[in-house]
Structures are given as structure tokens and as C-alpha cells.
Amino acid sequence: MKTIGVLTSGGDAPGMNAAIRAVVRTACENGIKVYGINRGYAGLIEDDLRELNIRSVSDIIHRGGTMLYTARCKEFREESGMQKAIATCKKYGIEGLVVIGGDGSFRGARDLSLRGIPCIGIPGTIDNDIASSDYTIGYDTCLNTIMQMVDRVRDTVESHSRCVVVEVMGNRCGDLTLNSGIAVGATAIVIPEIRDDIEKHVIDRIKRTQKTDKKHFIIMVAEGIGGVEELARKIEKNCGVETRAVILGHVQRGGSPTVRDRVAASQMGYKAVQLLMEGVGNRVVVQKDDHIVDYDIYEALNMERKVNNELYKIAHEISI
Numbered sequence: 001m002k003t004i005g006v007l008t009s010g011g012d013a014p015g016m017n018a019a020i021r022a023v024v025r026t027a028c029e030n031g032i033k034v035y036g037i038n039r040g041y042a043g044l045i046e047d048d049l050r051e052l053n054i055r056s057v058s059d060i061i062h063r064g065g066t067m068l069y070t071a072r073c074k075e076f077r078e079e080s081g082m083q084k085a086i087a088t089c090k091k092y093g094i095e096g097l098v099v100i101g102g103d104g105s106f107r108g109a110r111d112l113s114l115r116g117i118p119c120i121g122i123p124g125t126i127d128n129d130i131a132s133s134d135y136t137i138g139y140d141t142c143l144n145t146i147m148q149m150v151d152r153v154r155d156t157v158e159s160h161s162r163c164v165v166v167e168v169m170g171n172r173c174g175d176l177t178l179n180s181g182i183a184v185g186a187t188a189i190v191i192p193e194i195r196d197d198i199e200k201h202v203i204d205r206i207k208r209t210q211k212t213d214k215k216h217f218i219i220m221v222a223e224g225i226g227g228v229e230e231l232a233r234k235i236e237k238n239c240g241v242e243t244r245a246v247i248l249g250h251v252q253r254g255g256s257p258t259v260r261d262r263v264a265a266s267q268m269g270y271k272a273v274q275l276l277m278e279g280v281g282n283r284v285v286v287q288k289d290d291h292i293v294d295y296d297i298y299e300a301l302n303m304e305r306k307v308n309n310e311l312y313k314i315a316h317e318i319s320i
């Protein structure tokens, strides 16, 4: 393999830059030319790319976002878009591609591999919603950001004896909400994977806690559930406690990556290039039981995510 490409696709995540850096440096150290493709698959379709060298990726390891920019590209889902992307690869002699993103990006990588461009996927998303991997790049930074933001909100909630309902990102996955909920000592955690009678569940928990003389409450709700304003009004009415809704939004996605994200990204970027050098394509690089391993993309996309029921149980036993 003489020439490869690297792109980031889908939502940006802290640590994507560290992964790009690892891909570029590993390739250059092994005499492989690397093109950085801008704006994900859109850049591949529109011939928007540039050659990168070891110095092009200096001073990015600590930066959030992605130096290659990113996009969610509808055109790439059409055969005509895919053919344009393949033509760009042929034009620049790109024989393999590293795709950093989520499941949607992996589906694109699978389709390109099928059409003769070997691709390796690296899980990069704050959501931690990729079934094949125990961990996705950006997740740890995001969790820490949520914790810090809610710690700040807690100051007000405590000072005013209020309740706050916090909406947390994560698409349809509750991992960010569950783990940050434990970290901030939430009174109730609501995630899409466990849909009890939400209102009853939250109100019962607040009432139970009120009996222990506690006067302020943090309720963490995954964005996949939504309705935080309505829930806040119902809490006020039923529990007699002044309640605010806070939607954390995109602050959760930015910021300098944590050690965990930088290290995981470096390991995965390195491994992705090793696979391409071995002539292997159509794989995803993932973390399983603290090891970096690779799976066939088809298999990976068909795996089923499981919620950590044990963690959910612990959260509710100890948050009183």
C-alpha cells in the first residue's frame, strides 16, 4: 500500500485529532503517502483533500473538534455519490481509507470496501453507542464535561433548594446519561433503554428523597427521551419544589480531549494503518476488554448494544 486517505465523518468528537495524528504519523513512518480528506465523505465526492505529512499534524493532539472538518453527507448514500468518491480515490491513487466516525460512517466504509476501496473504521463519537466497541473516542471527555457543567448547576440548585432536570446528549443511547448521572449523584436517571413509567418513576424518587429531608434534586434525562420542560412542570406540581430544565446542548461535544481519549485514539489510529499495511480492509478497530482488536464491518454493524443494568441498579440504590 503506497497511498491512503483519512477522514472524519458524523458528529465531531474530542480525540478525533489525536486519531488523525496517529494515522498520519504511522503511515509516514512506514513510507506511505497520506491524504487528509475534508468534511468526511463530502470531501471525497467533491475532490477536497490535501496531502499531510508528519508536521501537518503537530500541535493538534490536545484540540477538540477535527482538523479535517466533518459532515453528514446524504449524497454519499446514493450510488452516484459513491462513484464520485471512488473516482477521487482513483485520481489520487488512494488504495485504502481510514474512516473516523460512528455507525453511519461505518456503513459508508462498508459500501466503499464492497466497491474495491479497503476501509478501516475507527469509532469516534461522544455517544458510546457503537455495539462492537466497549469505548468510543470522545466519550470520556464528554462525560467529564457533563459532570463539570452539572456540578456548576448544583451550586444554584442547592442554594435555592430547587430541582433541575438536565437533558444530556447521546442520540438513542443512555450511556452518557447513566454514567454522568452516577458521577453527579442524580436522584433519578432516565434513559431510552429502560422506559418505565417515567413521570411516576421520577416523582416517586423525589418524594422518597424529600422524606429524608433533602431539598434539592438533580434529574438526568437522555435526549432520546426528551420532554425535559414538561417533566420539570410535572415535578413542580407533584412535589412542590421549584424546578428548572437545562438542556446542555453542544457544549458537551467540545473541549480538549482527556488522557483516555488521546490514548485510545492513538492506539486505534496506529492499529488502523497496521491493518491497511497488511492488506486488510472492511474492518473496524475497537476496544474490547481493554484490548484494541478488529472486527469485520458487517459483523460489527450487526452487533447489539446492551445497557449496563447493573450500573443502573447501583445508581438507584445509592442515590437517595
Ligand code: F6P
Pocket (backbone or CB within 6 Å): 011, 125, 126, 127, 169, 170, 171, 172, 223, 253
Ligand atoms: O452523535 C453525536 C451527537 O452529538 C448526538 O449526541 C446528538 O444526538 C447529535 O450528535 C446532534 O447532532 P447535531 O450536531 O447535528 O445537531
